[in-house]
Amino acid sequence: MQNFRFENETKIIFGKDTELEVATEVSKYGQKILLHYGGGSIKKTGLYDKVIKSLNDNDISYVELSGVKPNPRLSLVKEGIDICRKEDIDFILAVGGGSVIDSAKAIAAGVKYLGDVWDFFDGKAEVGEAIPIGTILTIPATGSETGDTTILTNEEGWYKRSMSHKNIRPKFAILNPELTYSLPNYQTAAGGVDIMSHVFERYFTNTLDVDITDRLCEGTLKCMIKNLPIALEETNNYAARSEIMWAGTIAHNGLLGTGRVEDWGSHMIAHEISAMYDITHGATLSIIFPAWMNYVYQDNIDRFVQYAIRVWGVEMNFQDPEKTVLEGIERTKEFFKKAGMPTSLSEVDISRDSIEEMAEKCVLSGPVGNFRKLFKDDVVKILEMAF
């Protein structure tokens, strides 16, 4: 186990009707807020009305900024920063999924910064003071609700980049599993893949002596393997929805990566696909992860054997452990397929011609990943294997 630091002060308010507590929480931090959300879905479900009523009943004034898209954009963030400055906003409430939260984080970091907010994303500046944010989560997926990271797409050149700072971690996250009943199955499944991928990025490590986090990772994956198919079958199953929602937070609140080198190579590759083709994040991960696993497993057979046996219940093939590994990878891929997710680039109409460009952009700041360091050639090969 390696030395580490861990802290995560986001307050979780979990369960039925918890969105009704939003004004009580908001009022601890601000009196004039930016209400940030995506499109019409929170209006259709009635969540928007509940939030507005709660704010009005508690004399919290608000300015709205909607229109956050999946793979949130820099231009809207800049608009949000302008509004916050003009209106003297002191708190941002993000109502939605990871894209809305990430957009809110970027706005929060940019309001008091005099330069271009993109500076934080390409490493030219570090976040200073940020205005506080809170969230009502509607899509369990990105883990952004308690994370200190935001991922943004710059339309000029279509770069998708992330940045992290503790000052942009949400103060509270309201998680009501009932709010996820209305998600289309594709979005539930994409979120599920994202959650599992956050565990994969930590689980596949060469750091030794990481028993406790291995077990926590395996447990989180097993919880997803059981509950994702249930939620897809019975969309209003509260038990399954709550397991997925809480697993989504646990998968990415930092705990599962403590004491170990994390990987994140697959996420970097997946981000390039999303940036160029605007494909749902989870769908790029269900495509890339099986290919990545097949490309790298020989570097550390033991770890992949453990994965196959402990996570998927594969029986150990003592004569040929590699077969155990391949069975584990195959079950991963099959699980994604059964959940309705693509597992090859050809399914999502990506042209082989773009492989070079995606690989090039992916390693722009150097090789990606840690389980195996991936250079441009490696990324090309993984993308080819993913067809």
Add this chain to the structure above:
Amino acid sequence: MQNFRFENETKIIFGKDTELEVATEVSKYGQKILLHYGGGSIKKTGLYDKVIKSLNDNDISYVELSGVKPNPRLSLVKEGIDICRKEDIDFILAVGGGSVIDSAKAIAAGVKYLGDVWDFFDGKAEVGEAIPIGTILTIPATGSETGDTTILTNEEGWYKRSMSHKNIRPKFAILNPELTYSLPNYQTAAGGVDIMSHVFERYFTNTLDVDITDRLCEGTLKCMIKNLPIALEETNNYAARSEIMWAGTIAHNGLLGTGRVEDWGSHMIAHEISAMYDITHGATLSIIFPAWMNYVYQDNIDRFVQYAIRVWGVEMNFQDPEKTVLEGIERTKEFFKKAGMPTSLSEVDISRDSIEEMAEKCVLSGPVGNFRKLFKDDVVKILEMAF
């Protein structure tokens, strides 16, 4: 899964040499501190000198209060409160195990309270403003390093009582597994039992649909089952010591109990034994838990079958599931025995004559536990089964 709230903002600084960072952390909160510790062990190991040097090098002044005993006492807490008031202390640094941290928490809560600090423990007052505390942990056991609870013994009547408040949660916890190398095996084992018991108190629940926390509980227990024997065999095994230390925090930082009714009956019984006989907390738990399990398992056979199979790898006896349960309980007891811990009251020279009094005191504020509510008669029976 039930509705819940979860927050834990304690910063963890984990790994080799992390105690050298103490002054940097302390200086974020205070400039004149109370250095609180137990006896001579931190002097013998050299930790005391390192802390003093770090404080001196960073111009942090300090007043010392040592002498914390296992099952920490109210009288020393009162002494600490007096010192803090007289010396204008603005931060308490607890260097030691759970007893030292609990003592520090009680002092922190009492300094700005005009009444008797015991009021917090018998429910006559709620904690208000508390001065901040931080800790360098030397014994992984109580989980107090990130918890919001303190347990104190009132020498007048020998009552052992707990109280919880978020204002007494440590700001930071420095965890260096090397600092636990010098623990006598008995203390390592008692700490291990305490850690496992914190998981038991959450794992044994009748709340349904708690997959994710079940898995996290099981994983934490499996980590302890693997690593405790290694640490007892090779006291300087860094890997095993670090697994135990991190598991100890995870077991009791609140995460494993999210969304479920917790039990805590066994702890209540164990506290009465410690209060009357001043026996190490972990030793009372290794005695009480197997007895408690045998007393209550029939209320929810399924849960105990799951425990036996998933935690201990017992094979399911499909013809007679109860046999599976009993095997799981037996393995628990055997594990404690092999670790050198007592598993019966007769081993620790407790008289049967005191059963009535302990049971009486235990249920003074009503029945204890939730898996099964335990009344005086139940406590008597469990104590009898523990002989």
